[in-house]
Amino acid sequence: MPDVPLNELVELDRRHVWHPYGPMPGRQEPLVVASASGVRLRLADGSGELVDGMSSWWSAIHGYNHPVLNEAVRGQLGRMSHVMFGGLTHEPAVTLAKRLVDMSPDGLEHVFLTDSGSVSVEVAVKMCLQYWRSLGRPEKRRMLTWRGGYHGDTWQPMSVCDPEGGMHELWQGVLPRQVFADAPPATYEETYADHLRELIERHADELAAVIVEPVVQGAGGMRFHSPAYLRVLREACDAHDVLLVFDEIATGFGRTGALFAADHASVTPDVMCVGKALTGGYLTLAATLCTAGVADGISRGEVPVLAHGPTFMGNPLAAAVAGASIDLLLGQDWQGEVKRIEAGLREGLAEAEELPGVRDVRVLGAIGVVQLDHPVDMAAATRATVREGVWVRPFRDLIYTMPPFITGDEDVARIARAVCAAAREG
Numbered sequence: 001m002p003d004v005p006l007n008e009l010v011e012l013d014r015r016h017v018w019h020p021y022g023p024m025p026g027r028q029e030p031l032v033v034a035s036a037s038g039v040r041l042r043l044a045d046g047s048g049e050l051v052d053g054m055s056s057w058w059s060a061i062h063g064y065n066h067p068v069l070n071e072a073v074r075g076q077l078g079r080m081s082h083v084m085f086g087g088l089t090h091e092p093a094v095t096l097a098k099r100l101v102d103m104s105p106d107g108l109e110h111v112f113l114t115d116s117g118s119v120s121v122e123v124a125v126k127m128c129l130q131y132w133r134s135l136g137r138p139e140k141r142r143m144l145t146w147r148g149g150y151h152g153d154t155w156q157p158m159s160v161c162d163p164e165g166g167m168h169e170l171w172q173g174v175l176p177r178q179v180f181a182d183a184p185p186a187t188y189e190e191t192y193a194d195h196l197r198e199l200i201e202r203h204a205d206e207l208a209a210v211i212v213e214p215v216v217q218g219a220g221g222m223r224f225h226s227p228a229y230l231r232v233l234r235e236a237c238d239a240h241d242v243l244l245v246f247d248e249i250a251t252g253f254g255r256t257g258a259l260f261a262a263d264h265a266s267v268t269p270d271v272m273c274v275g276k277a278l279t280g281g282y283l284t285l286a287a288t289l290c291t292a293g294v295a296d297g298i299s300r301g302e303v304p305v306l307a308h309g310p311t312f313m314g315n316p317l318a319a320a321v322a323g324a325s326i327d328l329l330l331g332q333d334w335q336g337e338v339k340r341i342e343a344g345l346r347e348g349l350a351e352a353e354e355l356p357g358v359r360d361v362r363v364l365g366a367i368g369v370v371q372l373d374h375p376v377d378m379a380a381a382t383r384a385t386v387r388e389g390v391w392v393r394p395f396r397d398l399i400y401t402m403p404p405f406i407t408g409d410e411d412v413a414r415i416a417r418a419v420c421a422a423a424r425e426g
């Protein structure tokens with residue numbers, strides 16, 4: 001139990017603490033979590049536990065309070081929790097970088113560690129713009145993306161989020177103006193591939209890079225698309241001297257059924273961002289990987305360095321737990337677990353297809369989505385899922401889940417039941 005009485009805690013929270021995409025003061029009462037273990041969040045009000053259907057936004061793939069991850073943090077804590085990365089280095093960061101290079105698509109060789117996904121996208125954009133500057137083509141400084149995307153909340157990432165209906169509409173006219181293709185269709189259509197090719201060719205002289213979320217668009221609308229489009233992008237980018245960036249912050253580390261979504265198409269991007277599940281949900285850490293070609297181009301410029309260096313770059317605690325999380329993932333049949341959850345979600349969410357007000361039900365890897373034909377009534381949907389003993393957090397017209405990979409069959413079924421209840425009542 002917290003030292004501060006619960007009602008006081010909630011009131012202080014409402015008055016002083018911003019929450020994601022929230023107003024100030026807060027209008028909705030957040031649930032207070034006292035602890036978390038396995039796939040369960042224990043509520044501070046004594047009302048019990050909720051099965052976590054969100055993995056704390058894609059990150060807690062091994063669940064909470066995991067003995068191996070706890071030990072990785074504890075062991076590192078006894079050595080050093082932090083040391084600056086300028087002029088110094090350490091084993092956790094170096095071995096993490098090596099693991100990332102080994103497991104990511106062939107050709108990605110260099111790793112820039114950052115403290116959040118958004119910053120890793122900032123670094124990716126900076127890499128691409130600086131690459132062309134270094135090669136004497138500074139006019140190549142725009143980004144192309146497709147609609148329906150989400151790449152984070154800082155400035156450059158916001159500029160490549162979906163410009164309409166997304167969360168960043170407010171900033172139109174202030175953000176850098178990027179080039180937008182239509183949102184990718186679920187299945188392969190040659191006319192859409194032509195649309196991508198045409199747009200890349202038309203803007204090639206001013207484009208530094210194309211940036212997309214491969215296969216699954218997350219917070220921009222939970223849409224899935226054919227991996228074949230990744231090959232179309234790779235070929236068009238190569239043909240027109242444009243770099244290709246994959247934002248795998250949500251999709252990385254097995255979530256879609258492949259280690260990285262790029263693997264579904266056997267495509268190597270020039271630059272790749274990872275984050276979210278990188279530390280198994282323990283600490284904030286992300287990374288931007290690039291090819292030798294990109295690093296070499298940057299290094300040949302008038303300013304031959306990448307001028308970026310966060311204070312907490314390569315944080316040893318975060319790097320140590322990330323290394324342990326990756327070992328834990330690769331040391332098990334993660335693909336089997338993701339397939340098992342996929343099958344459970346498919347079965348459990350099928351009944352939502354028949355519900356009035358449901359527009360679409362889709363499942364890919366350990367991701368399940370029910371899309372309504374109207375905006376979700378958040379209060380009613382949350383009441384329904386909490387009543388079922390499950391935590392999910394809908395947005396817009398979407399009720400969705402991406403459970404930890406350790407979620408057992410009964411809990412997957414329970415999550416699916418809760419999502420269906422939310423679809424009925426939200």
Ligand SMILES: *Cc1c(COP(=O)(O)O)cnc(C)c1O
Nearest residue numbers: 116117118150151152218249250
């Ligand atoms: C969450 C997310 C980001 C932003 O990461 P933060 O760690 O929240 O800054 C960027 N891109 C994608 C695809 C994401 O899902």
